[in-house]
Every structure is written in C-alpha cells, then in structure tokens.
Amino acid sequence: xxxxxxxxxxxxxxxxxxxxxxxxxxxxxxxxxxxxxxxxxxxxxxxxxxxxxxxxxxxxxxxxxxxxxxxxxxxxxxxxxxxxxxxxxxxxxxxxxxxxxxxxxxxxxxxxxxxxxxxxxxxxxxxxxxxxxxxxxxxxxxxxxxxxxxxxxxxxxxx
Numbered sequence: 497x498x499x500x501x502x503x504x505x506x507x508x509x510x511x512x513x514x515x516x517x518x519x520x521x522x523x524x525x526x527x528x529x530x531x532x533x534x535x536x537x538x539x540x541x542x543x544x545x546x547x548x549x550x551x552x553x554x555x556x557x558x559x560x561x562x563x564x565x566x567x568x569x570x571x572x573x574x575x576x577x578x579x580x581x582x583x584x585x586x587x588x589x590x591x592x593x594x595x596x597x598x599x600x601x602x603x604x605x606x607x608x609x610x611x612x613x614x615x616x617x618x619x620x621x622x623x624x625x626x627x628x629x630x631x632x633x634x635x636x637x638x639x640x641x642x643x644x645x646x647x648x649x650x651x652x653x654x655x
Contacts, residue, residue: 503554506550506554507550507554510543510546510547510550513543513546514543517539517540517543556600556602587634587635587636588618588632588633588634588635589632589633589634589635589640590630590631590632591630591631591633591640591643592628592629592630592631593628593629593631593640593643593644593647593654593655594627594628594654594655595607595622595627595628595629595647595652595653595654595655596627596652596653596655597651597652597653598622598624598627598652600624601624603624603652604622604623604624604629605622606650607620607622607629607647607650607652608620608621608622608629610646610647610650611629611631611643611646611647614638614642614643614646615637615638616633616634616636616637616638617631617632617633617638617643618632618633618634619631619632620632629647631643
C-alpha cells in the first residue's frame with residue numbers, strides 16, 4: 497500500500513545523493529569555513545551499492561515469480577511419484593479456485609509450488625492476473641476443501 501510512495505522517496509533521496517556527490521560544486525576559497533573535504537571513492541562506492549539495493553527491491557515483484565519457479569524446479573520427483581500422478585490423471589477432476597490476497601507473480605508461484613507437493617494434486621496453474629488457480633486433482637486422494645485449506649494456510653483466501 498505504501499510501496500509506491502516509499503519508492504518515490506527512495507529515488508528522490510538517491511537523486512539528491514548523486515547530485516551532492518557528482519554535480520554540486522561550491523565556490524569556496526582555500527581555508528574558508530565552507531571548504532570541505534572532497535567526496536571519497538569509498539563514499540561513491542557505497543552510493544552505488546545503495547542504488548543497486550534500492551533498484552533490486554523496487555523490481556522485486558517482477559522477478560520473484562521466476563526465482564520461486566527456478567527454486568521449485570530443482571526439487572526432483574521420485575519416479576514412483578511421477579507414475580502415480582500419470583495414473584491419477586485418468587480419474588482426475590479440474591477445479592478453478594478464486595484466490596484473493598495475491599500481490600505479485602511470486603505469490604502465484606508460491607501457491608503453485610505448494611499445491612504441486614500435495615499428494616493427490618496432479619497439477620496446479622496459478623494466474624496472478626486472473627487471481628485464480630486451476631487445479632487438476634484426484635478426488636479419491638484429496639478433497640477440494642483440503643486444497644482450499646492449503647491455500648488458506650499460505651495466507652491467501654480461497655473461494
């Protein structure tokens with residue numbers, strides 16, 4: 497909710513810091529009270545590191561979905577799990593569940609990764625844009641209510 501305002505304040509502060517570091521030059525003579533030490537390279541380095549950190553956090557919602565997907569794809573399934581999921585596909589049901597509370601693509605990836613780990617869920621495809629998840633599941637192994645409870649346990653509201 498406050499994110500856009502805090503980003504504006506952060507970028508204004510960075511702009512002011514760059515102005516003070518690289519562009520502002522006071523006309524001041526040697527030995528006068530306004531004479532200051534020049535900006536050191538260490539200070540410039542920290543300014544650039546701070547800028548990189550602010551930009552990284554500003555773009556965070558854009559790339560978290562990719563990070564969660566990449567981290568989730570590293571978990572290798574056991575061959576017996578793959579066989580059971582393929583077998584379950586023949587008796588599966590498809591449900592589209594509305595999910596409230598997702599704020600970014602990372603949230604959708606979080607829901608996907610969690611649902612795919614549940615026994616009885618064949619596949620899950622969460623859409624942040626549509627605010628829903630399409631779940632293919634085996635009703636003999638898991639109920640739709642349990643799937644919704646799993647989504648609720650993540651901090652979202654499944655309807």
